[in-house]
Amino acid sequence: MTLLSKSKAIFVRLLFGAHGTLAVVALVNITGFQWFFLAECLVAVSLLETFVTLKVNKHAEWKWFLPSVFLYLLWIVPPIVLLESYAMDYRHFRLDLSDTGRCFVDFNDACVSQNGSVIYVEDGGDDLSNGVLDQTTYDYARHYALVFQQTMMLVLIGGRWLGPKGALTRDQLSQLLLALTGMAADMLEFVTETVKLEETACNYLLIYIILGIWAWSLLQFTLGLTATKQKKSRVVGPSPSINPITSIATCCETEMWALMVSVIMQDGPYLTMRLYIMFTVQNFGQTMIFFTAKNGILFLLQVYRLYVVIIERRRAGRKGRGREAGSEDEDEEGVFEIEEARTPTTPVDEF
Template sequence: MTIISKSKAIFVRLLYGAHGTLAVIVLATLTEVKWFWFAECLILVSLLETFVTLKVNKHAEWKWFLPSVFLYLLWIVPPIVLLEYYALDYRQYRLDMSDSKICYVDFNDRCASQQNVTDDETSNGVLTQKTYDEARHYSLIFQQTMMLVLIGGRWLGPKGALSRDQLSQLLLALTGMAADMLEFVTETVKLEETACNQLLVYIIMGIWAWSLLQFTLGLTATKQKKTRVVSSANSYNPITSIAACCETEMWALMISVIMQDGPYLTMRLYIMFTVNNFGQTMIFFTAKNGILFLLQVYRLYVVVIERRKAGKAGHLKRADDTEGVRFQVKEARTPTTHIDRPFL
């Protein structure tokens, strides 16, 4: 392991820790809840993870699972979710106090005067109208900067076993994923039909947090082709052939379908048909997720079919080679010999 790899690994973990600590400070300051400071215990866990990684892993990074990114998500996601939770609680309080029974996301003086709520009144002793706006503002900032930190940390950190070509493809994939994640959580939470619905907000934040776990996996990199020893089995097994195709591309597609596009599409369809939100933006992003979902399922089908065709072709080639070898052996065992006869 080179000094540069160690320096990169330490720098990226310091970046994760600084951003997570900043989120904890903002959350504890706005809400004045002291027990949030216990989240800083993750500093000790992060130091332990750094020591183990630098001591054990020669690449200064793990191949399939990134514990540093997982610890960073444990650090940054709870403050964002709690800020959204307190903002939701304040919106519900203002909805109960409102005569029009309209769920407001952005409050102004006119709305406040109509609802007969002063700026000093709070829903649960935590947020006022001023701190509510600040909570939503900081929540959006941390959501945006978190995506930049995740992508930048993967770029600036050690490549591990990845080549430069694999890393570039991985960063492009992560950028597209991050944009879709950010749009999903910001656009769906601020809808009038969902902003005051506690169950829907919880489900949206849960799906968003679930999709973020993709950043802890290293399965989206393109796997290099390697020379493999061909089996000399006499029969073609379709189950074994299908299982053998579950390499990096297959797993990456399955993870994207299960952890992002599938849940996003399901949630958007549920919002459209349960709360009757057929806005132009909702229809566009639902169609986009639907197209991506179908394309990924189609790609999975193509990968399986191509793998099965390659397996059958390899089996036929091995059978032909085996017959040729048997013929040569048989011919070698029946030579033409000269027999000397005695002279009469």
């Protein structure tokens, strides 16, 4: 392990820790949740993970799973979810004051003119909005939730780029970064566009399902799906016995794993959620239709690509078995000819 690899690994983890700490501080200042400073215990866990990674792994990074990215997500995602929940409490509070029964996300125009100024609870009164009675605080919560959602994507991509490559080649790393950029744009659009819809903004269940699907899709950043196995040279000899585990690992190559992960963790859940919003809450907006169609096309293309990869894999397996059978027949013929050549002639009868 070179000094440069160690320096990159330490720098990336410092970047993750600094950004996570900023999110924790912003959450505590906006909401007053002092107990959330306990999240800074992740500093000790991150230091332990850094020590183990640098001590054990010669590439200064793990191959299939990235613990540093997982710890960063544990650090940054809960503050974003709590800020969104905090803002939703205020929207419910204003919804209860409204005579129109509409759920507003922005209160600078229509909602303020209809409902007037914000009603503050006097000391000793009942808190009707779970502590969220200030529109300025609501605006801060929404603003910082969006800021941390955007900067988190930049930090994840930048950290993967600036960090040690591990066992990846430069070609694999470039492909990974391009894939992560496209994934990040789709994730950011999903969480920002669906949360601010009027039909979902005041629905606790839908908001938490949306945030849960978004957090689930973020786990893709913790997987190293571009690491490929080196092809081993074949050794002439008897064909080995078929191991079921080895057969499955060989069949499910990196491309198949990447496609299945994308279908299960992103495009499939995103498409399902958008279709649910369209047909359940009757939101047929132009933007919703476009992104639903985009997710549907991506989902179908990935399923089709999976089908193509499986078919090509089976064809390659049949050709390989055919070549092996042909080579075995040639070897048997050669042995037979050599044996005939070495067979002694029949001795002449002396009698």
